Amino acid sequence: MTAPTHRWPVAVLGATGAVGQAFIRLLEGHPWFDLVEVAASERSAGKSYASATRWLEGALPSAVAALEVKACTPEQVKAPIVFSALDSSVAGEVEAAFAAAGRLVLSNAKNYRMESDVPLVIPEVNGDHLALLTQQRANRGWPGGIVTNANCAVTVAAMALAPLHTAFGVTKVFITTMQAVSGAGYPGVPSLDILGNVIPYIGDEEPKIETELVKLLGTYNGETIVAAPIVTSAHANRVAVEHGHTVCMSVAFERAPTPDQALETLRAWKGFAAVQGLPSAPVPALVVRDELDRPQARRDVNAGNGMAVTIGRVRADNLFDLRLVAMAHNVVRGAAGGSILNAELLVATGQLDGLAAS
Amino acid sequence: MTAPTHRWPVAVLGATGAVGQAFIRLLEGHPWFDLVEVAASERSAGKSYASATRWLEGALPSAVAALEVKACTPEQVKAPIVFSALDSSVAGEVEAAFAAAGRLVLSNAKNYRMESDVPLVIPEVNGDHLALLTQQRANRGWPGGIVTNANCAVTVAAMALAPLHTAFGVTKVFITTMQAVSGAGYPGVPSLDILGNVIPYIGDEEPKIETELVKLLGTYNGETIVAAPIVTSAHANRVAVEHGHTVCMSVAFERAPTPDQALETLRAWKGFAAVQGLPSAPVPALVVRDELDRPQARRDVNAGNGMAVTIGRVRADNLFDLRLVAMAHNVVRGAAGGSILNAELLVATGQLDGLAAS
Amino acid sequence: MTAPTHRWPVAVLGATGAVGQAFIRLLEGHPWFDLVEVAASERSAGKSYASATRWLEGALPSAVAALEVKACTPEQVKAPIVFSALDSSVAGEVEAAFAAAGRLVLSNAKNYRMESDVPLVIPEVNGDHLALLTQQRANRGWPGGIVTNANCAVTVAAMALAPLHTAFGVTKVFITTMQAVSGAGYPGVPSLDILGNVIPYIGDEEPKIETELVKLLGTYNGETIVAAPIVTSAHANRVAVEHGHTVCMSVAFERAPTPDQALETLRAWKGFAAVQGLPSAPVPALVVRDELDRPQARRDVNAGNGMAVTIGRVRADNLFDLRLVAMAHNVVRGAAGGSILNAELLVATGQLDGLAAS
Amino acid sequence: MTAPTHRWPVAVLGATGAVGQAFIRLLEGHPWFDLVEVAASERSAGKSYASATRWLEGALPSAVAALEVKACTPEQVKAPIVFSALDSSVAGEVEAAFAAAGRLVLSNAKNYRMESDVPLVIPEVNGDHLALLTQQRANRGWPGGIVTNANCAVTVAAMALAPLHTAFGVTKVFITTMQAVSGAGYPGVPSLDILGNVIPYIGDEEPKIETELVKLLGTYNGETIVAAPIVTSAHANRVAVEHGHTVCMSVAFERAPTPDQALETLRAWKGFAAVQGLPSAPVPALVVRDELDRPQARRDVNAGNGMAVTIGRVRADNLFDLRLVAMAHNVVRGAAGGSILNAELLVATGQLDGLAAS
Incomplete structure (x- = not known):
């Protein structure tokens, strides 16, 4: 890991929402990035950020409070690195406009995730997929580009499965999620x-989990991503938890490990080498707990400053090979923090050097 | 269904706990049974029920409030039908003593569920298994007998799977539960x-689900129960819900139905014929809902006065054949109400006639 | 109480919201009223009620599911008795139009509550205030009229204070409320x-409590309501409770009762005589509990089918004379059920006879 | 403030409970204190701390995990500074034994709080009351001593009232609390x-609030504490909040301030001078928020690392002079953190110098 030779100005699009606020919290005091611009819908544009926002957690950093909210256009927003917390209803056009204007967009929206020339990246899992930016720029004629985050629930699953897939070849996964309300943004889920209660349905979540997982665990062959040959089945549920998605999985393998072998693999995993030492990279990336009743959303959600995935209950399965439970912070690891780590990885690996020049 | 020619006096053992209280609520105004005795631990014996109990829901029926709490012995408790909400630490000996003394014990404890000569019964699912009482009496020399309820989580799964198993032959099931706190009794789960939060572990719950399911869906061959040839894998979770266990399932079949065929089967199901018309039998036994986001614990838990199982999200599965969600009241259908329905079925089918004479 | 000689057709305005749904639940099977029309905003008009509504609790009555949603105008809605669950942003004009068209509107909106010629009525507390309708019709030239319900939190306080005020003369009250989320309607309070959490603020709630209480406990002198000479101070809080507002009060009196005298008065209270025997009138209206830790929202909210107020912890106060806690169902007693009881009282006392003729 | 010239070894009694665990978390990395001993009941003695404890939040510090749990006797526990999280059923004798053995005990138990020669101290509020230790040692012949923390709810009220009392002379206070479940320890409040729900009663809490407040705001006259001439009335409620007690107050004064004067006083307050700069002293001690809907338990509980009190809604009162809301972390500011700050103040002011020699 090489620290950058200069600080990067960054912007947040969709800055007033729940994920936008998380970006602001996580960027405060960042060693490489300076948050210089916030942008949101027309309704907020022109106001101070403090007056445009209902701040949800802790104290609003005073430097950000005073920023004027800009409109989400590359004319208004000048930063070369742009974090997008835009809703999918507008993200498609806006993010493309920024990429066309030479900016690197790190997006939380679903719009581009499954495009064949758009990296869908969890840095520790598949940081090498960022190389797809080259194809993207060639295909689309964008001097900048778009890099996407995975869905917040699939991020938890993919982090837990990545080392097992590398070592033993995952072939099938049953996934049942119990997802926090913050995953639906703000105002999001009505308290009534x-x-x-448990709501056994989250719109469009199960297909996202099933399709994004195989791209994340897929292989970059120098031209495109070859999806991992894994069949998945997901059950997505909403529960009365503030932050932290819990994921129960039953997993089948090509070469079935014992629970002890799986635990050893999970404990030893460091992930994509270039991620080591990045400012937002948790150490360890996976926290494996021995207690029978962990991970727990409220108690483990802040492991690794919200960037670690906590894993427990690794045990044999009657139908497949292994059962386990994984949990992580859906807003940090599963959204804003994941984007920031992607940006750090791009910077550290020199993939934004051209951008810096622009 | 034949209504009995006389009212039956009944007793509740373990009457001060959460399930004991549910028995008392459900027996109030029962058309066939008169609650004449309540019994609990030595600590409570001799007190009035009102003073021995921290009553948890609604108003304590005044006739019960005044009953003297007896010790849990067949010498003290005289009723021929005995509902047991005893903890498993004492249920083994106490229930046997009552059976030996000629009483019919309807037990919620786990102790005898998997004994080969003890019926484990959900009336609509396997009411014919009650015939095992004949073997039990012969084997053990008990003039009375013990009939057990299933675990509260497996009850939900078994009710939903029973019609599908009959029609299409279930072969494999993945089960993830999200269980209410009342399943742990009172005081039970600490609020902290x-x-x-979600706690991804309930002690001893997964093995119960896996073993009880195949007995419940098994076949009585005139002598014993032949377990259903189904392999199950369970993930049990505790969630912040008062009442109502939600169960997500992925199911494989010998003859895979389409979702529509499955829905038709579920909607048409009436279960074991002799259950029709019993006082506590819900109509329908299965409530199938079309909304994408149902069943929901808080909103559907009282369907059929807490005795119905609500089913939703019947859809195709990527790995097995079908996915679905089922939910029911763990204290009513999954415990006290299930025992009462068992007793009604025994009475209606004349299986307690000898007992009546004693 | 005289039962009416004919059934009355009734309508619900604002039928798709949380209070509108409560009207529909409570009117199902009503012995005097037939729900024949539902109305809502333009967006819903013309659809079936089932398709226009996200039904929140239990099962939607099938007769209502099929009703076509009408627009909220007296041309469209013909019923002589109209229950209004309209938002205050539209209730002002719409309710006046119905009153001008000869309908009796029972309103849950705040708009007309403090008008000097509009009855603000909790039947047991000040059913005699309905006589103000005569002045209202004279003043406004309305052949129909508007009768309002009190705010849901002040309803709880006023029911508990009414008998004490009559007997001992309340002079000062401190009121701290802990209010359920359903008081904010649906979608209402975001789960995040x-x-x-506790939110120590509810917009506009404290002034409502302070001003409505003295009108409710005021005296009708044949022409107008003379406000009760009581000074109040309110602290309104939102808590994570589904239904049931809990109210802590410290009360000063002209003639201070002992706690025992207060308890005796509360237990003996029947309220306005003409309310006795009305279909929705709870018996008793006040449930006084002796346990130290009652009333409790979740456990006592359905007392008297949600129409009773539960009172506990009546004890001496160090600064004033008495402290006590009261709790009731904010959607039933505090909104829809209160309106229905108002309508029953109007019918039973012949105050709608002219209306019937229209 | 003078930093100590050497680090102090400290012990925690009652180390396995919820408050005991909070001590351990807060002492990790403490600049002045080294946690060298943990003690608990006989049942735990002899085990490693990790095996004796169900650790509730975050990660157990590894150095503590390995400590052997000792019995709660001064023979076993050698540290000169002893933090006590003992239950009141045993704290009386045990804490006296430690004081008699020359140790300075910082107690969270209620046993000694109201003794005339025992300091009941919130450092910013009445740090000068620590001087009472001189009388205590003389009276009781203890070479060590006992210093107590206030009840967790009254701590919130006293911090908010202290500056107002100094400036304007508080005479009367109505206090309604909404207290977190962690105030009841672990397992504490059953989730059922x-x-x-809201439980409008907490055993013995209202008298504690009423009596401790006037001692805390009282005056040390060189010999004893003269209670503040304030009459209080408390309503204590339990709510479904993890951490953070919310307190609504109506306050009367000798010289009534306007809300703006009160806000200015609260914002300017620094409290007892010697507390400035202590390691655990929050800056500011009082966080005054302008938003209408703050403080909120979940969002403000960690202000000042859990040591600050957050205040909002300062407004006029109809009956007294001012209304306001205060909230703080009951386990940190209201228990373990308060004790640690007391210890820091004793060390910094040289009041433990003799102890150091022992």
Whole structure:
């Protein structure tokens, strides 16, 4: 890992929402990035960020409070690195406009995730997929580019499965999620819907989990991503938890490990080498707990400053080979923090050097 | 269904706990049974029920409030039908003593469930298994007998799977549960453990689900129960819900139905014929909902006065054949109400006639 | 109480919201009223009620599911008795139009509550205030009229204070409320705001409590309501409770009762005589509990089918004379059920006879 | 403030409970104190701390995990500074034994709080009351001593009232609390009692609030504490919040301030001078927020690392002079953190110098 020779100005699009706010919290005091611009919908543009926002957690950094909210256009927003927390209803056009204007967009929206020339990246899992930017620029004529984050639930699953897939070849996965309300943004889930309740449905979530997982665990062959040959089946549920998606999995392998072999592999995993030492990279990336009743959303969600995935209950399965439970912070690891780590990896590996020149 | 020619006096053992209280609520105004005795631990014996109990829901029926709490012995408790909400640490000996003394014990404890000569019964699912009482009496020399309820989580799964198993032959099931805190009794789960949290572990629950399911869906061949040839894998979780266990399942079949065929089968199901018309039998036994986001614990838990199982999200599965979600009241259908329905079925089918004479 | 000689057709305005749905639940099977029309905003008009509504609790009555949603105008909606669950942003004009068209509107909106010629009525507390309708019709030239419900939090306080005020003369009250999320309607309070939280503010709630209380406990002198000479101070809080507002009060009196005298008065209270025997009138109206830790929202909210107020912890106060806690169902007693009881009282006392003729 | 010239070894009694665990978390990396001993009941003594404890939040510090749990006797536990999280059922004798053995005990138990020669101290509020240790040693012949923390709810109220009392003379206070479940320890409040509920009673809490407040705001006259001439009335409630007690107050004064004067006083307050700069002293001690809907337990509980009190909604009162809301972390500011700050103040002011020699 090479620290950059200069600080990078960055912007946040969709800055007033729940993920936008998380970007602001996580960028405060960042060693490489300076948050210089915030942008949001027309309704907020022109106001101070403090007056345009209902701040949800802790204290709003005073430097950001005073920023004027800009419109989400590359004319208004000048930073070369742009974090996007835009809603998918507008992300498609806006993010393309920024990429066309030579900016590197790190997007949380679903719009481009499954495009064949768009990297869908969890740095530790498949940081090498960022090389797809070259194809993207060639295909689309964009001097900048778009790099996407995975869905917040699939991020938890993919982090836990990545080392096992490398070592033993995952072939099938049953995934049941119990997802926090912050995954739906703000105002998001009405309290009358979720207090004392479980909602066994999250719109469009199960297909995202099933399709994004095989791209994340796929292989970059120098030209494109070859999807991992894994069949998945997902059950997505919403529970009365603030932050932290819990994921139960039953997994089949080409070469079935014992639970002890799996635990050893999970504990030893460091992930994509270039991620080591990045400012937002948790150490370890996977926290393996021995207690029978962990991970727990409320108690483990802040492991690794919200960037680690906590894993427990690794045990044999009656139908497939292994059962396990994984949990991570859906807003940090599963959204804003994941984008920031992607940006750090791009910077550290020199993939933004041309951008710096622009 | 034949209504009995006389009212039956009944007793509740373990009457001060959460399930014991549910028995008392459900027996109030029962058309066939008169609650005449309540019994609990030595610590409570001799007190009035009102003073021995921290009553948890609604108003304590005044006739019960005044009952003297007896010790849990067949000498003290005289009723021929005995509902047991005893903890498994004491249920083994106490229930045997009552059976030996000629009483019919309807037990919620796990102790005898998997004994080969003890019926484990959900009336609509396997009411014919009650015939095992004949073997039990012969084997053990008990003039009375023990009939057990299933675990509260497996009850939900078994009710939903029973019609599908009959029609299409279930072969494999993945089960992930999200269970209410009342399943752990009172005081049960500490609030510091479950507020805003998911606990991905319930002691001994997964093995119960896996073993009880195949007995429940098994076949009585005139002598014994032949377990259903189904392999199951369970993930049990505790969530911040008061009442209502939600169960996500992926199911493989010998003859895979389409989702529509499965829905038709579920909607048409009536279960074991002799259950029709029993006082506590819900109509329908299975409530199938079309909304994408149902069943929901808080909103559907009281369907059929807490005795119905609500089913939704019947859809194709990528790995097996079908996915679906089922939910029911763990304390009513999954415990006290299930025992009462068992007793009604025994009475209606004349299987307690000898007992009546004793 | 005289039962009416004919059934009354009734309509619900604002039928798709949380309070509108409560009207529909409570009117199902009503002995005097037939729900024949539902109306809502333009967006819903013309659809079937089932398709226009996200039904929140239990099962939608099938007769209502099929009703076509009408627009909220007296031309479209013909019923002589109209229950209004309209938002205050539109209730002002719409309710006046119905009153001008000869309908009796029972309103949950705040718009007309403090008008000097509009009855603000909790039947047991001040059913005699309905006589103000005569002045209202004279003043406004309305052949129909508007009768309002109190705010849901002040309803709880007023029911508990009414008998004490009559007997001992309340002079000062401190009121701290802990209010359920359903008081904010649907979608209402975002789950991210209230899970594991207390919000010590509810917009406009404290002034409503302070001003409505003295009108409710005021005296009708044949012409107008003379406000009760009580000074109040309110602290309104939102808590993570589904239904049931809890209210802590410290009360000063002209003639201070002992706690025992207060308890005796509360237990003996029947309220306005003409309310006795009305279909929705709870018996008793006040449930006084002796346990130290009651009332509790979740456990007592359905007392008297949601129409009773539960009171506990009546004890001496160090600064004023008495402290006590009261709790009731904010959607039933505090909104829809209160309106229905108002309508029943109007019918039973013949105050709608002219209306019937229209 | 003078930093100590040497590090102090410290011990925690009652180390396995919720407050004991908070001590351990807060002492990790403490600049002045080294946690060298943990002690608990006989049942735990002899085990490693890790095996004796169900650790509730975050990660157990590894150095503590390995400590052997000792019995709670001054023979076993040697540290000169002893933090006590003992239950009141045993704290009386045990804490006296440690004081008699020359140790300075910082106690969270209620046993000695109201003794006339025992300091009941919130450092910023009444740090000068620590001088009472001189009388205590003289009276009791203890070479060590006992210093107590206030009840967790009254701590919140006293911090908010202290500057107002100094400036304007508080005479009367109505206090309604909404207290977090962690205030009841672990396992504490059963989830079946508090999910979706408010419990309007906490055993013995209201008298504690009423009596401790006037001692805390009282005056040390060189010999004893003269209680503040304030009459209080408390309503204590338990709510479904993990951490953070919210307190609504109506306050009367000798010289009534306007809300703006009160806000200015609260914002300017620094408290007892010797507390400035202590390692655990929050800056500011009081966080005054302008938003209408703050403080909020979940969002503000960690202000000042859990040591600050957050205040909002300062407004006029109809009956007294001012209304306001205060909130703080009951386990940190209201228990373990308060004790540690007391110890820091004793060290910094040289009041433990003799102890150091022992």
